Amino acid sequence: xxxxxxxxxxxxxxxxxxxxxxxxxxxxxxxxxxxxxxxxxxxxxxxxxxxxxxxxxxxxxxxxxxxxxxxxxxxxxxxxxxxxxxxxxxxxxxxxxxxxxxxxxxxxxxxxxxxxxxxxxxxxxxxxxxxxxxxxxxxxxxxxxxxxxxxxxxxxxxxxxxxxxxxxxxxxxxxxxxxxxxxxxxxxxxxxxxxxxxxxxxxxxxxxxxxxxxxxxxxxxxxxxxxxxxxxxxxxxxxxxxxxxxxxxxxxxxxxxxxxxxxxxxxxxxxxxxxxxxxxxxxxxxxxxxxxxxxxxxxxxxxxxxxxxxxxxxxxxxxxxxxxxxxxxxxxxxxxxxxxxxxxxxxxxxxxxxxxxxxxxxxxxxxxxxxxxxxxxxxxxxxxxxxxxxxxxxxxxxxxxxxxxxxxxxxxxxxxxxxxxxxxxxxxxxxxxxxxxxxxxxxxxxxxxxxxxxxxxxxxxxxxxxxxxxxxxxxxxxxxxxxxxxxxxxxxxxxxxxxxxxxxxxxxxxxxxxxxxxxxxxxxxxxxxxxxxxxxxxxxxxxxxxxxxxxxxxxxxxxxxxxxxxxxxxxxxxxxxxxxxxxxxxxxxxxxxxxxxxxxxxxxxxxxxxxxxxxxxxxxxxxxxxxxxxxxxxxxxxxxxxxxxxxxxxxxxxxxxxxxxxxxxxxxxxxxxxxxxxxxxxxxxxxxxxxxxxxxxxxxxxxxxxxxxxxxxxxxxxxxxxxxxxxxxxxxxxxxxxxxxxxxxxxxxxxxxxxxxxxxxxxxxxxxxxxxxxxxxxxxxx
Numbered sequence: 006x007x008x009x010x011x012x013x014x015x016x017x018x019x020x021x022x023x024x025x026x027x028x029x030x031x032x033x034x035x036x037x038x039x040x041x042x043x044x045x046x047x048x049x050x051x052x053x054x055x056x057x058x059x060x061x062x063x064x065x066x067x068x069x070x071x072x073x074x075x076x077x078x079x080x081x082x083x084x085x086x087x088x089x090x091x092x093x094x095x096x097x098x099x100x101x102x103x104x105x106x107x108x109x110x111x112x113x114x115x116x117x118x119x120x121x122x123x124x125x126x127x128x129x130x131x132x133x134x135x136x137x138x139x140x141x142x143x144x145x146x147x148x149x150x151x152x153x154x155x156x157x158x159x160x161x162x163x164x165x166x167x168x169x170x171x172x173x174x175x176x177x178x179x180x181x182x183x184x185x186x187x188x189x190x191x192x193x194x195x196x197x198x199x200x201x202x203x204x205x206x207x208x209x210x211x212x213x214x215x216x217x218x219x220x221x222x223x224x225x226x227x228x229x230x231x232x233x234x235x236x237x238x239x240x241x242x243x244x245x246x247x248x249x250x251x252x253x254x255x256x257x258x259x260x261x262x263x264x265x266x267x268x269x270x271x272x273x274x275x276x277x278x279x280x281x282x283x284x285x286x287x288x289x290x291x292x293x294x295x296x297x298x299x300x301x302x303x304x305x306x307x308x309x310x311x312x313x314x315x316x317x318x319x320x321x322x323x324x325x326x327x328x329x330x331x332x333x334x335x336x337x338x339x340x341x342x343x344x345x346x347x348x349x350x351x352x353x354x355x356x357x358x359x360x361x362x363x364x365x366x367x368x369x370x371x372x373x374x375x376x377x378x379x380x381x382x383x384x385x386x387x388x389x390x391x392x393x394x395x396x397x398x399x400x401x402x403x404x405x406x407x408x409x410x411x412x413x414x415x416x417x418x419x420x421x422x423x424x425x426x427x428x429x430x431x432x433x434x435x436x437x438x439x440x441x442x443x444x445x446x447x448x449x450x451x452x453x454x455x456x457x458x459x460x461x462x463x464x465x466x467x468x469x470x471x472x473x474x475x476x477x478x479x480x481x482x483x484x485x486x487x488x489x490x491x492x493x494x495x496x497x498x499x500x501x502x503x504x505x506x507x508x509x510x511x512x513x514x515x516x517x518x519x520x521x522x523x524x525x526x527x528x529x530x531x532x533x534x535x536x537x538x539x540x541x542x543x544x545x546x547x548x549x550x551x552x553x554x555x556x557x558x559x560x561x562x563x564x565x566x567x568x569x570x571x572x573x574x575x576x577x578x579x580x581x582x583x584x585x586x587x588x589x590x591x592x593x594x595x596x597x598x599x600x601x602x603x604x605x606x607x608x609x610x611x612x613x614x615x616x617x618x619x620x621x622x623x624x625x626x627x628x629x630x631x632x633x634x635x636x637x638x639x640x641x642x643x644x645x646x647x648x649x650x651x652x653x654x655x656x657x658x659x660x661x662x663x664x665x666x667x668x669x670x671x672x673x674x675x676x677x678x679x680x681x682x683x684x685x686x687x688x689x690x691x692x693x694x695x696x697x698x699x700x701x702x703x704x705x706x707x708x709x710x711x712x713x714x715x716x717x718x719x720x721x722x723x724x725x726x727x728x729x730x731x732x733x734x735x736x737x738x739x740x741x742x743x744x745x746x747x748x749x750x751x752x753x754x755x756x757x758x759x760x761x762x763x764x765x766x767x768x769x770x771x772x773x774x775x776x777x778x779x780x781x782x783x784x785x786x787x
Contacts, residue, residue: 047381096204229405256340258305261375457510460574532632
């Protein structure tokens with residue numbers, strides 16, 4: 006034959022360990038470097054040449070994922086694939102199906118191959134030769150063994166009448182292998198009555214509606230770029246470079262979340278294992294280009310599965326992610342692989358899972374297109390235009406903010422950080438918090454309660470940063486009148502409008518104050534976000550102290566404990582952690598802290614009040630945005646999955662209790678090593694969070710270290726750490742602090758630190774306030 010026209014087709018291996026070798030095969034056939042090797046073929050490429058007395062035309066085509074059905078192949082790739090026969094008109098003599106000789110060719114691969122070849126016609130099999138590529142000599146017996154191991158590959162060969170050829174793409178000097186291939190093509194053409202594949206127009210021209218849609222997308226991309234440029238011009242001279250950046254990465258399983266996180270961090274902070282996906286949220290820190298980064302990796306969801314098919318524990322982890330980088334993430338990076346079609350099912354999965362974080366999350370979202378090498382010489386803009394209405398929807402949600410990464414070069418990170426910084430400027434520097442916190446906490450309402458002389462009024466003045474309430478002591482320590490009536494004062498503190506209600510002190514001799522204290526709760530209408538239980542640090546927490554506090558708190562519904570924070574007031578040595586005081590006071594105080602959800606805060610004249618306000622925000626978020634009210638919450642029935650499983654209809658209170666228990670189990674699971682991994686350091690174990698944890702109280706340990714935890718830390722662990730390092734001090738006293746209660750209430754074995762739990766250095770930039778019940782044993786399980 007004087008003229009031979011060849012079309013190269015084939016897929017890509019799941020793990021990309023075996024490149025198909027289409028481009029290399031084309032170069033071997035034409036005896037020159039006609040096709041670029043080392044970069045994915047994203048467009049059809051045509052090349053010609055004189056080969057062994059024949060004029061040979063070769064067309065290289067974009068490949069597909071061997072394991073993907075045709076509906077998951079990007080539309081741009083399918084369009085190029087369908088139009089490829091037109092490049093060798095009037096039609097190709099041969100389709101060379103390029104398959105690496107050592108591929109693991111499963112049934113899934115065969116079905117995907119059939120679907121992609123159906124883009125042409127059933128007649129295409131008459132023109133196919135399987136071209137096995139290898140990089141070393143490969144004998145016939147080894148090939149037959151491959152056929153026996155992969156019966157689906159034998160079925161493919163049977164459909165093309167057992168036509169195949171082996172080509173060593175590393176041996177360009179052996180001209181015989183090309184001569185033999187061309188001979189097999191000529192033999193096949195002769196069997197087909199010297200005919201070629203009938204080239205029909207397979208790419209249907211866009212209708213008017215689709216044409217207008219594409220024009221609209223192109224215009225929106227240009228407008229978005231123009232607006233960003235104009236906004237940056239307005240900000241010129243007002244820029245304040247970011248020194249601290251909080252990032253949460255979300256997306257489907259195997260969408261490259263962990264790899265993208267490692268690229269951003271500039272180190273292997275997150276484990277990447279293609280065989281499994283991330284099981285729980287993980288946090289890492291690094292300094293990159295002068296910016297202190299906090300990056301949170303999250304569990305993924307199945308890209309084509311709706312929210313209802315995602316495990317509840319994964320949903321909780323995704324919700325929890327935005328609370329692991331306090332006070333909130335500046336950006337949520339939504340990973341979407343370029344190599345996958347973004348169709349209707351993919352869109353539904355993204356829409357429903359992103360809703361776990363709240364509707365306004367899109368204002369802080371950038372789409373991070375991963376596997377950027379799939380683009381080849383094409384642009385992301387071309388892909389967005391071609392992909393269709395569902396990807397267009399995604400772009401509209403995030404205002405056409407996107408970035409492409411291959412997870413290989415640092416320059417990608419620098420450009421991404423610049424895009425994030427521009428978005429943060431557009432958001433006026435605000436980080437993202439879920440809606441319940443945004444809606445309720447532009448103002449913060451709190452009520453101070455406690456016994457007589459606990460320091461409530463002074464605490465109120467410290468919080469409001471002024472002399473708003475009359476204190477018990479005036480200059481010279483002359484006594485003033487105690488607080489008799491409730492009063493409310495307000496002040497603006499940074500971004501919060503803060504309202505504080507001071508109440509009369511509680512003691513047995515002033516029971517008449519009960520009504521006034523209850524009135525104080527109602528003054529903070531519709532209810533306080535936080536009830537601050539004030540305890541003086543300079544006094545021991547005795548049995549009488551405990552009885553007084555419980556008597557006071559019993560004035561209210563038991564729900565008050567969910568809204569309570571213990572405020573330690575008064576004089577305390579700044580060089581000593583408050584956990585030392587808690588350790589000495591023993592079980593009574595520790596039990597009280599547990600009743601308050603393990604929330605406590607040291608309030609001194611030098612305290613940064615914003616840390617207390619941020620702590621309240623976290624507490625309100627955990628309370629689902631609810632404030633404390635004097636009325637009993639209504640119990641309403643709620644149909645649920647549990648009803649179907651158990652036949653029981655749960656009340657709202659029971660539902661929330663189950664959800665809280667699940668959240669607690671997640672927190673425990675994050676920090677606990679699984680039995681089979683118990684001999685590994687905690688930071689290396691599956692499900693752990695390798696994250697520096699700061700002091701809960703706003704102070705830091707004297708040695709600047711703390712225990713491990715999933716973004717939270719139980720005071721018992723902190724207390725135990727202090728006791729471990731200062732065991733001898735329990736018998737010798739603690740300077741000016743009373744130790745009478747230490748021997749009575751704080752035996753050595755109250756808390757146990759596990760020997761293999763490493764201590765991470767405290768990060769002074771972080772102030773994690775919400776802490777959980779102690780982990781007393783290793784027997785917890787989900």
